[in-house]
Amino acid sequence: MSLAQGDEAVQATNDDAANCKRSAVHLGYWSDPYLSYFVRGPIVKKAPEINRGYFARTYGVYKLVLNALNTLGEIDGSLEPASVQLINLGCGFDTLYWRLNEERNKFSNRVKIKAFVDVDFPSTTLKKVHYVKNTKELLSGIANEDGDIVRSQSELHAFDYHIIGLDLRDVTQLETKLASCGIRYDVPTIFVSECVLVYLESKSSESLLSWLSQKFNTAVFINYEQINMTDNFANVMLKNLVLRGCHLSGVDHCKTIESQVNRFVETGWTGAYGWTMNEVYAAIPTSEIHRIERIEMLDEQELLRQLFDHYCITVAYKGYWKIPRPYISK
Numbered sequence: 168m169s170l171a172q173g174d175e176a177v178q179a180t181n182d183d184a185a186n187c188k189r190s191a192v193h194l195g196y197w198s199d200p201y202l203s204y205f206v207r208g209p210i211v212k213k214a215p216e217i218n219r220g221y222f223a224r225t226y227g228v229y230k231l232v233l234n235a236l237n238t239l240g241e242i243d244g245s246l247e248p249a250s251v252q253l254i255n256l257g258c259g260f261d262t263l264y265w266r267l268n269e270e271r272n273k274f275s276n277r278v279k280i281k282a283f284v285d286v287d288f289p290s291t292t293l294k295k296v297h298y299v300k301n302t303k304e305l306l307s308g309i310a311n312e313d314g315d316i317v318r319s320q321s322e323l324h325a326f327d328y329h330i331i332g333l334d335l336r337d338v339t340q341l342e343t344k345l346a347s348c349g350i351r352y353d354v355p356t357i358f359v360s361e362c363v364l365v366y367l368e369s370k371s372s373e374s375l376l377s378w379l380s381q382k383f384n385t386a387v388f389i390n391y392e393q394i395n396m397t398d399n400f401a402n403v404m405l406k407n408l409v410l411r412g413c414h415l416s417g418v419d420h421c422k423t424i425e426s427q428v429n430r431f432v433e434t435g436w437t438g439a440y441g442w443t444m445n446e447v448y449a450a451i452p453t454s455e456i457h458r459i460e461r462i463e464m465l466d467e468q469e470l471l472r473q474l475f476d477h478y479c480i481t482v483a484y485k486g487y488w489k490i491p492r493p494y495i496s497k
């Protein structure tokens with residue numbers, strides 16, 4: 168499939184996300200010792216509301232991944248740890264694999280991550296593979312006992328970690344490449360997509376979500392995305408993106424939390440819940456909020472509230488892995 172106009176600008180959103188995360192990590196919003204291996208050069212300090220926004224996004228998605236792992240461990244019931252696969256769609260330079268690695272001992276007696284797959288455009292995975300293969304701190308996290316790592320320019324296959332490059336609008340290629348990672352449809356699978364689906368035309372995101380729900384017997388999908396993109400505040404956000412050549416193709420279909428939920432149900436997922444980022448922020452433990460609110464002064468509380476109103480996290484589920492409703496709680 169040839170790259171449509173604007174794809175380069177969409178890929179550049181990864182640089183933006185990675186730089187924003189790096190700004191927040193540098194100030195101590197959260198710890199991510201791996202990010203600076205992917206984002207080099209001087210740190211560009213972002214505005215306090217951007218740093219807090221990225222903190223809430225990273226905290227929320229990570230907490231939901233941990234919750235999904237723990238929930239699976241509880242319902243599996245067998246004495247052996249339950250197997251799970253994790254697929255990060257539109258991963259960019261996200262360091263989730265390495266961050267989770269650090270915490271494996273917290274859930275490894277109940278859940279074992281059999282395969283973790285990072286997926287993005289080949290032009291992005293090419294850079295990710297390059298940084299991984301040239302950084303011993305990243306390599307040591309993925310090497311198995313015999314250290315066997317197979318890679319091409321834009322793909323990498325290690326013991327339980329894979330990077331594959333493809334266009335998510337092409338599910339046939341996704342199927343072929345997931346097979347090359349040994350992904351099985353009968354193993355419970357967590358999908359993460361952080362600020363990705365909004366860049367796909369609704370037809371493409373629907374085919375992707377339908378294909379996933381048809382193929383995978385038991386799955387959880389954690390999706391961070393824009394909502395309420397019709398008011399004046401959103402117009403300014405959109406204008407900024409358009410000026411950078413980037414079009415949010417799927418924005419018409421993620422107007423509200425309800426439309427987010429419906430999109431999953433209509434594409435074959437059993438059910439879904441969604442939270443605005445104001446709700447996610449309110450559910451973060453008070454001690455953590457006190458800690459991060461001391462990092463920088465934020466005069467414009469209202470601006471942050473409005474920003475949080477324009478993003479949400481939705482969790483969809485399929486199969487026996489039903490997520491309890493109060494999934495985000497202190």
Ligand code: SAM
Pocket residue numbers: 177178179180181184185256257258259260261286287288291333334335336360361362363366367
């Ligand atoms: N998820 C990462 C994070 O939160 O740090 C990156 C987010 S960035 C805003 C969006 C990512 O989605 C980019 O890396 C982009 O290349 C990827 N993406 C968007 N459309 C895609 C497509 N059709 N196929 C593959 N990747 C895509």
